[in-house]
Amino acid sequence: MKHLTRNSVPFITAFLFCFLILGCEGNFRDVQKMGFAEFSPSGDADDIDLKYTDSGRITANLISPKMLDYSTVEYPFTEFPKGIHLTLYDKKGKETYINAKYAVSHKATNIIDLQDSVKISNQNGDMLETEQLYYDQKNEWFFTEKKFKFTSPKGVSYGEGIDFSKDFKKVNSQKISGEVQSE
Structure with missing residues (x-):
């Protein structure tokens, strides 16, 4: 036993x-x-080309290889994990171009968080480059606390922290780390 x-x-x-x-x-x-x-997306789309209109006029065109919609979570958002190309149009038809390798659009705040090699430019030759940039869709206003490089027909300037209108007509920079340099 x-x-x-x-x-x-x-x-x-x-x-x-x-x-x-x-x-x-x-x-x-x-x-x-x-x-x-x-946190599973409620929608998933590939190769999107969205046109936003207001009173029959195109105000924006969003192109992205991948879009994930999280509209059913507590704080809804849309994610663009493979980047975006966004063209904004003003009332006179002038264009502003935005490229980023990653973006998140927060529905409650109407803020788009653009990240990784962000470039924004317009038809006048103005261009801003940074690693992260926020876009307030309601006020049509961009802002960042990150380092940036701003190129215009007048030259190049570097700084940290900037906010500006989508047409670059109103620009407020916080820290300019050098003089404007002609290229």
């Missing part, structure tokens, strides 16, 4: 261990699915 009990202990221990692992695994997967489902 002692021989049978001594051999039974490892068997019973292994059986209980397997039972606990299998029982916990099922619950763990359910918990993972609950957390994952909360």
